[in-house]
Amino acid sequence: MIKNTHETIKVLIADDEVEFSSTLQTRLNLRNFQATVANSGEEALRAVEEEQPDVLLLDLKMPDLDGLEVLARLKEEYADIKVIILTGHGSFEVGREGMELGAFDYIMKPVDLNLLIAKIEEANASG
């Protein structure tokens, strides 16, 4: 059975792969998350402003704004938002850079949903 054991966490999924983000959105919502989707970097920045999510799942490679740039801008204005980098375009160096920019964690696609949820909860709980 799908577990619904936690309080509602607002999650924003920023990813240009619509098939990926929408599916993940549906699945997270099934698990009592309040998930929304942004399909580009700019959109993600707007969505953050409007929806004030608790956790941002951030892809690195997006057409308009690179994930690392989004991260850098977010940290200026929304320092308390938890960002988990979730990308297929990862490497050791980029991961380290993301962590230095204040990301909570770095996860490579494809990821097991339970593991992702655990990370989201961990990030949310980290205050």
Add this chain to the structure above:
Amino acid sequence: MNNHPTLADRILPSSLKSSIDLGLDRRNYGHFRLILFVIMLAITAVPAITIAMLGYSNYKDLLQKDEHIQLKWQLDGSVRAIEQMVDSLESVVQFAARRDRYTELTTDSNLRELFERLHRQYPFFADLGVIDQGGIQQAYYGPYDLQGTDYSDESWFKAVYDQGLHISRVYKGYRNVPHFAIAVSNYDPKTRQTWVLRATIDARTLQRFVDTIKTNASDDLFLVDDEGVLQTQSDYYGNVLGRSGVEVREGLWSDPSPEEETVLYGIGNINATPWSLVIMKKGYITQDDWRSFRSRLLLIFFICMGLSVLTIYLLVGLLTSLIRKADEIQIGMMQEAEHTDKLASIGRLAAGVAHEINNPLAIINQKTGLIDDLLQISADFDQRETIRLNLKSIDASIERCKAITHRLLGFARRTDVLYEELNINDIIREVLQFLENAMLYSRIKLELQLSDDLPPIYSDRIQLQQIFLNVINNAIDAIGKDGAITIITNPIAGEVRVVVQDNGVGIAEELLPHIFEPFFTTKETGKGTGLGLSITYGLIKKLGGDITVRSNVGKGTAFTITLPINSEKK
């Protein structure tokens, strides 16, 4: 690239270029060596030969000049001596033919008395004759009966009549003995006519005199008349009255004789006679000091050249081997750089592929997850379990792909990078704990030679664990069952070196360059991804270290890993 031919391209023949070319192709060292040898030899030999030739020709000139001067002196002296002798003979005859003696000498036996007086003093006088103005011999004393002979048409008579003196060529006269004649003319005031006294003289006188002035300084010395007929005996051309073959030309000149010896001729006219003095001398080439000079010059030259050739030979050999060594080192370095480059670009390619595959893989993963979610919340229906089983199978495949892509990226679930002070020995022991069971199962003996003097290194624990896990796992796989693994650590030149060796099957030499390439594996399909060593290589490079391999088929393989003391600074 600039394809214009350079100056060197135009000048040098292509065979030479191939050995001078600094490209990656191996040069022809034999060829190179030969060219170098020839060039260096030419540089040495040309000045040496030039100097030797200059010395040779200068000395030759000097000798020739010296020789000419000597010959000139000799010729002048000899000509003067003969002229003096002729003068004295002439004055004897002139004395006997005092102007007023014509009547005296043509009467009674006065001519005979004169002859006998003369003959006592000068035994070489053969006869005497008195000839009147008309050319008739009026008185004669000698072995022939020549009284009354008419000489009026003879050329010598005309000559003596005009010039007062005539000396004849040598001719065969009395008893076939060569003679010559001296005739003087005088005007007798009593008879008021010009008369002539003619004396015939044995030519041996001439010979004896020539013999006295002949010295060792010349090879031959003789008299010839204006037609080249010998007037005295010649060592070369034979006896008196033979033809000498000498061109009667006054002065000094040389004539190469058939034996390739230069013969010098010195020829001088004897005044008031038809004779010329010929001095023959062999050229300097036959002379001793010239020969010794030449042989000394040759000896010195050949010794010098021999030494040069030897020195150049050794030098060129040394130079060629040095260049060869340098080339080998260069080529080795280039090949290594090329290999490293290749691995790096394969790594980039693999990472690129992995990145591109990760995204669609993530979508598939999410889709199967969603389907599974939907199955869970919907009511039971036919084939529901079958669908779930198939989803599980898809998930398993996704996991496999994910393992590959994540390993390709060398990034298995890493979240942070942490540099800390570590002891390599401890890390190896930790890794071995994971592998204890596998080794026990495969009956592999482990030998640890871990140095106690190992300095702590500043590096990443997890990555080091991964490195050693991969390498030792690789050794276990190489052995199969029953064998031994030796792990040695030691400090070396400010770094830490770890050797992991096994006595397994070994790796064929032609495969060695490929073992760090991704997806290269000798294990059977499905057993290995061919990524272990590639990832290990990438991790070690990332930490600033190095890994090398040595292997013998059937004997085993040894991996040597070198790690810097401080990886962060690398």
